[in-house]
Amino acid sequence: MAGQQHPLADRTLVVSGGSRGIGLAIAVGAARLGANAVLLAKTSEPHPKLPGTVHTAVAEVEAAGGKGLAVVGDVRNEEDVQRAVDAAVERFGGIDVVVNNASAIATDPTERLSAKKFGLMMDVNVRGTFLLTKAALPHLRNSPNAHVVTLAPPLNLTPRWLGAHPSYTLSKYGMTLLSLGWAAEYADAGIGFSCLWPQTYIATSAVTNLADGAALLSTSRSPQIMADAAVAILTRSAAEVNGKCLIDADVLAESGVTDLASRYGGGDHPTWDIFVDAPVVAS
Incomplete structure (x- = not known):
C-alpha cells in the first residue's frame, strides 16, 4: 500500500561473490523486501564441488520477489568490477548498497602456505573490497541512506587469533581497516560503512568442504541469520552504523x-566462529 513500502523497496544492492552462501542469502533477504540485487561472481557454469551459479542465484532473487542482474566477473579485476557497477546503474538507475562478500580463505601454517594462496587472499579480500567500493562511491554519494556492508571481523588482537593464521587474519583485518578508514574518510558523505561478522560458523560450502565439515554442519547456523542481520543494518540510518x-x-x-537456535539452527552449543571469543562458562 502507498506509504507503507519497506525501506529496501526499489533499493539496489551490488553483492560480490553472490552466487551462493552468505552473499546470496543477503541478496535474497533484501529481494523479499523489494530490493534489486546485482550479483558479481565468477561462476557462470556449475562447479563440481560448489552449488549454484550466478545465474541460478539471480533466479532465486527473482523468485523471492526482487529484480536481479547477473554479472559474470572477477572482483579482483578492475574492468569486471566497473562493468558490474555500470550495469547496476544502467539497469536500475543507481546504487544504494554495496555488500563486500567475496572472500578467499587459506589457514595453512605460514611455512606451508604457498605464495599463490597468500596472494589470492590479498587480491580477493583486500583488493576486491577496495575496487568494488571505490567504483560504487560516486553512485553511493547520490543515494539517500547509502550503505557499504563488508563481511569482515572486529579487530581482535589477542595472541590466540593473531597466531592462528596470520596471513588470512591480515587479509580479513585489511577489509575491516578499509571499512573503518572509509567511515572516517567519508564521515560527511551520508554513507554508512559497517562490518558484519557471524558469531558462529555458518552452514555454507566453506564449512562443508572442511575435513570435519559434516560434523560442523550440525553446530553451524543457517546463512539466513547473516541475511536477517544485514537487512536490519540496511534499514538503520547510515550514521547509526557508520564505523561499527x-x-x-x-x-x-x-x-x-x-x-536463535529455533530460527537458524546450530543447536544450543553452536561452534563459535574465528575471531570471536566464546563466553567463559563458570564451572
Whole structure:
C-alpha cells in the first residue's frame, strides 16, 4: 500500500561473490523486501564441488520477489568490477548498497602456505573490497541512506587469533581497516560503512568442504541469520552504523530476536566462529 513500502523497496544492492552462501542469502533477504540485487561472481557454469551459479542465484532473487542482474566477473579485476557497477546503474538507475562478500580463505601454517594462496587472499579480500567500493562511491554519494556492508571481523588482537593464521587474519583485518578508514574518510558523505561478522560458523560450502565439515554442519547456523542481520543494518540510518563492527547475533538481539537456535539452527552449543571469543562458562 502507498506509504507503507519497506525501506529496501526499489533499493539496489551490488553483492560480490553472490552466487551462493552468505552473499546470496543477503541478496535474497533484501529481494523479499523489494530490493534489486546485482550479483558479481565468477561462476557462470556449475562447479563440481560448489552449488549454484550466478545465474541460478539471480533466479532465486527473482523468485523471492526482487529484480536481479547477473554479472559474470572477477572482483579482483578492475574492468569486471566497473562493468558490474555500470550495469547496476544502467539497469536500475543507481546504487544504494554495496555488500563486500567475496572472500578467499587459506589457514595453512605460514611455512606451508604457498605464495599463490597468500596472494589470492590479498587480491580477493583486500583488493576486491577496495575496487568494488571505490567504483560504487560516486553512485553511493547520490543515494539517500547509502550503505557499504563488508563481511569482515572486529579487530581482535589477542595472541590466540593473531597466531592462528596470520596471513588470512591480515587479509580479513585489511577489509575491516578499509571499512573503518572509509567511515572516517567519508564521515560527511551520508554513507554508512559497517562490518558484519557471524558469531558462529555458518552452514555454507566453506564449512562443508572442511575435513570435519559434516560434523560442523550440525553446530553451524543457517546463512539466513547473516541475511536477517544485514537487512536490519540496511534499514538503520547510515550514521547509526557508520564505523561499527557488528556481530550478527548482537544485531538481531537489538531487534528483539533472541531465540536463535529455533530460527537458524546450530543447536544450543553452536561452534563459535574465528575471531570471536566464546563466553567463559563458570564451572
